[in-house]
Amino acid sequence: MDELLQEEDLRNWRRTHYSKEIALSIGGDGEVIIMGWVASIRDHGNIQFIILRDMYGEIQITVKKRECSDSLFHLAKEVKEHSSIGVRGKVRPQEKVPNGAEIVPIEIRVFSMARKAAPFLVQSRMSTVGLDTRLDLRAVDLRRNYLGSIFRIRQTVLNSVRLFLSEQKFIEVNTPKMIATATEGGAALFPIFYYDREAFLAQSPQLYKEQLTMAFESVFEIGPIFRAEPSRTNRHLSEAISIDVERAFVDYNDIMSLLERMILKIVDTLKEKNQDDLEYLQLQLPSMELPFSKYNYSDIIDRLQKAGERIQWGDDISPQIMKSILLHEHLNGFYFIIDWPTSTKPFYIKPSAADNRICESFDLMCEGLEVSSGSTRINHKDQLVERMAKQGLKPEAFDYHLRVFDYGVPPHAGFGLGLERLIMALTKVENIRDVTLYPRDIDRLAP
Numbered sequence: 518m519d520e521l522l523q524e525e526d527l528r529n530w531r532r533t534h535y536s537k538e539i540a541l542s543i544g545g546d547g548e549v550i551i552m553g554w555v556a557s558i559r560d561h562g563n564i565q566f567i568i569l570r571d572m573y574g575e576i577q578i579t580v581k582k583r584e585c586s587d588s589l590f591h592l593a594k595e596v597k598e599h600s601s602i603g604v605r606g607k608v609r610p611q612e613k614v615p616n617g618a619e620i621v622p623i624e625i626r627v628f629s630m631a632r633k634a635a636p637f638l639v640q641s642r643m644s645t646v647g648l649d650t651r652l653d654l655r656a657v658d659l660r661r662n663y664l665g666s667i668f669r670i671r672q673t674v675l676n677s678v679r680l681f682l683s684e685q686k687f688i689e690v691n692t693p694k695m696i697a698t699a700t701e702g703g704a705a706l707f708p709i710f711y712y713d714r715e716a717f718l719a720q721s722p723q724l725y726k727e728q729l730t731m732a733f734e735s736v737f738e739i740g741p742i743f744r745a746e747p748s749r750t751n752r753h754l755s756e757a758i759s760i761d762v763e764r765a766f767v768d769y770n771d772i773m774s775l776l777e778r779m780i781l782k783i784v785d786t787l788k789e790k791n792q793d794d795l796e797y798l799q800l801q802l803p804s805m806e807l808p809f810s811k812y813n814y815s816d817i818i819d820r821l822q823k824a825g826e827r828i829q830w831g832d833d834i835s836p837q838i839m840k841s842i843l844l845h846e847h848l849n850g851f852y853f854i855i856d857w858p859t860s861t862k863p864f865y866i867k868p869s870a871a872d873n874r875i876c877e878s879f880d881l882m883c884e885g886l887e888v889s890s891g892s893t894r895i896n897h898k899d900q901l902v903e904r905m906a907k908q909g910l911k912p913e914a915f916d917y918h919l920r921v922f923d924y925g926v927p928p929h930a931g932f933g934l935g936l937e938r939l940i941m942a943l944t945k946v947e948n949i950r951d952v953t954l955y956p957r958d959i960d961r962l963a964p
């Protein structure tokens with residue numbers, strides 16, 4: 518390595534400003550220290566422009582031959598994109614750059630030199646390389662502005678969910694992820710070794726969150742769910758993050774109302790806190806009018822049949838099929854499909870009193886995408902056992918769950934909402950892997 522390009526330790530340097538805050542310090546005569554990575558370099562002979570990026574933006578470092586020492590100028594010429602650096606310098610107004618200021622460096626410390634050419638451009642909105650190549654080097658990929666915006670949006674979504682639910686008197690809980698039996702039919706489980714026994718990774722916190730309504734009334738959990746999804750789709754992960762909500766003394770109508778108010782709160786908070794990201798992504802958030810439209814499952818099936826789709830009452834509705842009426846009817850933004858056939862839903866969902874072939878259930882959709890499923894739950898043991906038997910499940914295997922129903926389980930309802938699905942709906946990203954830090958699917962277990 519070039520002797521002038523020694524890597525240095527952090528020592529006494531601490532960041533004084535993020536790049537975004539630099540313009541505010543124009544006029545002050547003090548020095549600033551900024552840190553980040555080299556996003557790009559432009560060589561103009563006697564002037565070097567280094568664009569330094571940090572998590573919240575970028576700033577131009579202007580290194581002129583006659584304004585600095587030879588060694589500093591040499592370093593600026595040699596430093597490579599993606600290197601991790603710190604810069605101590607003065608702030609100067611600069612009209613030609615977006616944030617109106619640049620840094621004239623006094624000292625640059627290269628903390629860690631990039632040893633290979635960047636595999637992709639961090640500044641381009643759209644990536645020119647394939648998803649798999651990017652995922653193989655995901656931490657570098659995540660330096661792209663585009664993904665920075667997506668994950669700052671995710672942060673706001675999580676914060677506003679926590680704030681909203683806490684204000685509504687919910688308690689945040691964490692339930693076991695290593696479990697003895699399946700929580701529901703359908704999606705397959707991942708078996709694991711648990712000492713000398715077989716156990717599974719939890720496919721949902723369903724039964725635990727229902728039990729917790731006995732004591733805490735209103736609970737929520739934000740945590741991983743594990744599903745062995747053998748098909749390769751753009752909307753399924755093997756490990757996803759679920760926002761699970763359960764509340765006592767309410768039914769599915771109350772829960773739909775809670776859920777739509779939560780979505781409204783998220784969208785309002787995004788408009789307030791993430792303007793820059795929304796602008797960068799050129800994003801129009803889905804239109805919000807409460808209450809969201811509700812469509813009966815049976816009516817949707819009628820419409821689909823009229824549109825020529827081969828679908829029967831009792832079938833699940835795939836996004837592809839849903840699209841055929843979306844085009845005709847412009848079902849834009851969020852809407853509910855309610856009152857699903859009992860046979861399509863897990864055993865713990867309460868059949869409707871008027872007609873037990875349908876159950877008190879809903880899916881929250883955004884255009885063709887399922888974002889959440891919720892329902893009123895069964896709170897009587899005998900009814901639960903009967904439903905298990907109908908779905909071919911062994912009640913004995915659920916003894917640890919059924920036994921609490923002898924002690925007054927309240928009427929309750931709730932939903933599970935896929936965090937990645939919600940981010941897809943809000944950002945219009947089409948592949949769930951793009952909104953996941955380190956996606957897991959049938960083909961990928963690393964990084």
Ligand code: ATP
Pocket residue numbers: 703704744746752753754755756757759887888889890933934935936937938
């Ligand atoms: P789908 O029909 O899309 O496979 P599901 O009906 O099997 O989903 P639920 O059991 O209803 O899923 O789970 C609740 C929510 O969790 C879903 O609405 C979805 O947002 C999310 N979710 C479920 N499975 C996955 C997965 N494999 N990857 C990502 N998110 C998921």
Ligand code: MG
Pocket residue numbers: 880887889890
């Ligand atoms: Mg569902």
